[in-house]
Amino acid sequence: MELRQLRYFVAVAEELHFRRAAARLHISQPPLSQQIRALEEELGCTLLARTRRRVELTPAGAAFLRDARAMLAELDVAASTARAIDAGQAGVLRVNFVGSALLSIVPGTVQRFRRARPGVEVEVRERSTVEQLRALGSGVVDVALVRPPIEPDPALRTEMVMRERTIAAIPEGHPLARLRRVPLRRLAGEPLVLFPRLQAPGYHDLLIGRLAATGVTPHVVQYAPEMLTIIGLVAAGIGVSPVPASVAALALPGVEYRPLSGAPDTELVAVTRAEDESALVSAFVAEARLENPAGS
């Protein structure tokens, strides 16, 4: 059975006239009769009761007409859906991000992306850098927003999305808070609050390395996995913490922020699968780049 036969049958059933139906289909009448006949033979029952003078639907034909119409309509929908997904106007996009990105580009990017593509379902979730890369590789995530550096991987595509200064979160009344800007080496001996190394090993080692290069022996007194926890610990006077500039938006009482001169900028990169040609993915990454406030 072929769709042609369904289309022909629908035309005849609607016109109840082979010649008019043939004209509507832009074919001649004989092949129309043949195709209808073939369809009926394959089904094993007559769909059209044709006397020499009149064409009528049999009960089976009436039911099949309803079903054939529905199938043809669904075919159109299916084709439109496929095209929409291909064009990035429909489908599902799964985005993961590090917690600190929630304070910078994630809300605006997602909001504008959703507005621009109402047919697209955007699933967002926070994960650590390493978990994101694993999820990306296994295919359960489409876009990962992580802190570089990360290990080069030919299966992954990386694009810088945001760069911002690293600042220091300092307990209120702490001696460093009296400075307008804190030189990196002044962190020497200071108790530090930091995210666990495994959460973002690359950035962790970069930061520690830079500290060591200025002669500072890092003295981490507390590891905390969440940015809000880190700031909370700082507010409690546990120690000082180098954080991305956008974290200053967390204006908790008991915490002050100062530029941390000499510290490496923190970047946020979008990582995607190299083989993933999805229009959604590239569109989302492009949207994220647009929002770049270029650090503080």
Add this chain to the structure above:
Amino acid sequence: MELRQLRYFVAVAEELHFRRAAARLHISQPPLSQQIRALEEELGCTLLARTRRRVELTPAGAAFLRDARAMLAELDVAASTARAIDAGQAGVLRVNFVGSALLSIVPGTVQRFRRARPGVEVEVRERSTVEQLRALGSGVVDVALVRPPIEPDPALRTEMVMRERTIAAIPEGHPLARLRRVPLRRLAGEPLVLFPRLQAPGYHDLLIGRLAATGVTPHVVQYAPEMLTIIGLVAAGIGVSPVPASVAALALPGVEYRPLSGAPDTELVAVTRAEDESALVSAFVAEARLENPAGS
């Protein structure tokens, strides 16, 4: 677009391998590639991401696979439905009947027909003989169970389904109730309760004519459209009524039934559209004939 392309696409999407899919479809690999390519061109987007070594579904392809599978399944269902309707194992049968038939063959016939064909929806409704014939002609009813005689009509097919004696419904204590059987001419001068002529003109005139032939001047004191009303009026002593024998099942207090010798038998005929070749219709009529208790 053709169903062939959908079938081919589903095979490739399931195998993720052109050669294996081609083997499953019993064709060679080149035409498979061609048809997939044609499908993609018509849709305007790629469904399968094929490197030289691996075949994968694109997001659009995954969505289209789901839809294509659904459509192919629906096609099978539609074909089965059409066949079932054609075989009389599915569909809708609309049966109308005169009220008195509800006391004889209708319940058993409908019950056995439903049991034999669980997929068929049987709609039953009571109507007068003339209303039934009108409904039959306009196509809103498939089978009419009426009391003959009816006007011959080449567009209608008539089949006798049941024949039963006409009996007399008599008020309790009425002089006629002392007889074992009531000769028709004894209805002379008796007040009669009868159905309205318009409800079944043929049978009405036949009955009145037979009464007149025996020298009786019919004396109808009350017309009642429903059989239960007629019997109720008899029970109330309003008059005597000639009724089909099966009405004796209505054993209301105050009513007695006696054979009415000389009265014409009442028949019940199934009327269908002559052009209606539906398997359901003929099966139902055949079922009704089987139940024939051949009168009392």
Add this chain to the structure above:
DNA sequence: TTGTCCAATATCGAATTAGGATTGATTGAT
């Protein structure tokens, strides 16, 4: 009876589809 209309049939030509051989490219094994 004749003319008209309609679907079916027959036959031929055109388009589509399938098959075989081959290519180009990639991967895995030696």
Add this chain to the structure above:
DNA sequence: ATCAATCAATCCTAATTCGATATTGGACAA
């Protein structure tokens, strides 16, 4: 690093299917 194997695409030819023209046979109306 080389070679063999694998796989989809491409080219070309053959077979099948599909469509068009002409015609037939039947039904209805004038």
